[in-house]
Amino acid sequence: MVEFLDIAEVARRSGMAASRLRFYEDKGLIASVGRRGLRRLFEAGVLDRLSLIALGQTAGFSLDEIGGMLDGNGQLRLDRGLCAAKADALDTMIRRLSALRDGLRHAAACPAPSHMECPTFRRLLKAAIARGRGPRRRAVGRA
Known part of the structure; x- marks a missing residue:
C-alpha cells in the first residue's frame, strides 16, 4: 500500500x-x-x-540541471559528464580556497614588521591582482 x-x-x-x-x-x-x-x-x-x-x-x-536528471517516474538519470565537470570545478575552487587559507595563516603569523615588507605577502598581493585581471566585457550598448 x-x-x-x-x-x-x-x-x-x-x-x-x-x-x-x-x-x-x-x-x-x-x-x-x-x-x-x-x-x-x-x-x-x-x-x-x-x-x-x-x-x-x-x-x-542548478534546479534546472537537477530537473534534467530526474524523470517523471522518480528515477534518477545522472549526467555523468556534468557530474565530472562539477567535480573539476570543485577541485579548482578547493585549490583557490586552500591557497587563500594558507595566505591568511601566513599573514596571521608573519614575523615581518609590516606585511608590506614580507616577500610572501607581496607575492599574495600580486597573485590576487593577477586573478582579478582577465578579459573585460564591453558595456552593453557601447561600441
Missing part, C-alpha cells in the same frame, strides 16, 4: 518549508498526487526525491 503524506508532514520530515515544496512542484521537480482538503498530498517517495534535490544543490547544480 502506498503511503501518502500531506504537505505539512513532508515539510516536517524533510525540514523544508511548505513554500519551498510548492516552488519545487511549480518547477516540476516534485509532484503532488491530490489533495486532502486544501493540503497537497505526496507519495512518501517524495522524501527521497527531495534528498536528491538537496544533494544536487549542495554539489552546486
